[in-house]
Amino acid sequence: MADSIRGDPRMTVRRMRFPYPESLKAWWNPARPEFSHIVNAASLAMPYLEPYLIETMRQARAKIVDAQLLKDVDLYIGQESTHFRQHQQFNKRLADLGYRTVPAHEATVKADYEAFARSRSFTFNVAYAEGFEAMALTIGHMLVEDRAFLFRDGDAAVSSLVLWHFVEEIEHKCATYDVFKALDGRYVWRIYGLLYAMIHIMARTRQGYRAMLIEDGIWFTWRSRLALYRLLVRIFAKLTPRLMRILKPSYDPREVPDPPWVLAWWRLYRDGGDRLGELDMGKLAEPAPVPRAA
Numbered sequence: 531m532a533d534s535i536r537g538d539p540r541m542t543v544r545r546m547r548f549p550y551p552e553s554l555k556a557w558w559n560p561a562r563p564e565f566s567h568i569v570n571a572a573s574l575a576m577p578y579l580e581p582y583l584i585e586t587m588r589q590a591r592a593k594i595v596d597a598q599l600l601k602d603v604d605l606y607i608g609q610e611s612t613h614f615r616q617h618q619q620f621n622k623r624l625a626d627l628g629y630r631t632v633p634a635h636e637a638t639v640k641a642d643y644e645a646f647a648r649s650r651s652f653t654f655n656v657a658y659a660e661g662f663e664a665m666a667l668t669i670g671h672m673l674v675e676d677r678a679f680l681f682r683d684g685d686a687a688v689s690s691l692v693l694w695h696f697v698e699e700i701e702h703k704c705a706t707y708d709v710f711k712a713l714d715g716r717y718v719w720r721i722y723g724l725l726y727a728m729i730h731i732m733a734r735t736r737q738g739y740r741a742m743l744i745e746d747g748i749w750f751t752w753r754s755r756l757a758l759y760r761l762l763v764r765i766f767a768k769l770t771p772r773l774m775r776i777l778k779p780s781y782d783p784r785e786v787p788d789p790p791w792v793l794a795w796w797r798l799y800r801d802g803g804d805r806l807g808e809l810d811m812g813k814l815a816e817p818a819p820v821p822r823a824a
């Protein structure tokens with residue numbers, strides 16, 4: 531039964547182009563510097579986190595016999611590979627802006643994932659991967675639901691990068707779950723992986739955006755701190771009920787319906803929408819993505 535619904539026929543590896551402007555700023559959303567740096571800090575982790583997930587899934591691949599699941603794992607690896615390469619390009623632009631704390635932050639995150647890969651058990655690494663993916667699915671839903679509020683005033687290319695990434699996180703929502711179920715499946719490990727990945731990534735992301743906001747000179751201002759806390763309350767109000775759902779023993783990501791905006795994104799790409807790397811920020815509230823006019 532599970533085999534017949536496993537594997538999303540839409541899942542595909544996409545080559546994207548995000549035309550960042552010459553004048554790209556770290557506050558790529560000038561109306562939301564705190565959100566800009568939350569995204570920047572998360573982006574800095576991707577070239578270390580995603581290769582770690584890929585390596586874990588490569589090891590898992592050797593233990594899998596199901597042909598459909600093998601195909602899904604290959605597509606998952608393909609998508610994650612394009613994600614971290616795209617983030618590398620964006621991160622390079624961020625580094626060029628001269629933040630002194632960026633290399634140190636990258637080194638910390640790199641060391642974390644090297645240590646996990648080297649000294650943690652395979653069970654831990656698969657549970658971390660599934661925990662991360664389950665959390666990424668909730669973040670994807672939150673970002674898409676709140677897209678107009680979060681991105682409206684943002685740079686089109688950076689916003690489109692983030693939204694594309696999470697459109698694909700939603701798309702491959704079942705891959706690591708199916709691997710975890712096939713190779714282990716223990717509830718305790720699934721929840722441990724979720725909590726560990728969440729706490730680890732959130733703590734590192736906070737460290738990253740805090741350092742950049744300190745360099746910007748606004749971390750200690752009440753105005754920025756208030757904006758940050760209001761934003762975090764808004765984000766967690768949307769994430770928490772979705773995270774609670776993952777805690778249920780019967781959780782299965784294929785029972786999480788895909789948002790209509792994401793379905794429209796997939797259709798647009800399939801039908802030749804090659805301008806999805808530059809969405810029209812003024813039309814984010816519309817039910818389907820609208821690429822910026824050429």
Ligand SMILES: [Fe+2]
Binds near residue numbers: 609699
């Ligand atoms: Fe990804």
Ligand SMILES: [Fe+2]
Binds near residue numbers: 610663666699702
């Ligand atoms: Fe992912």
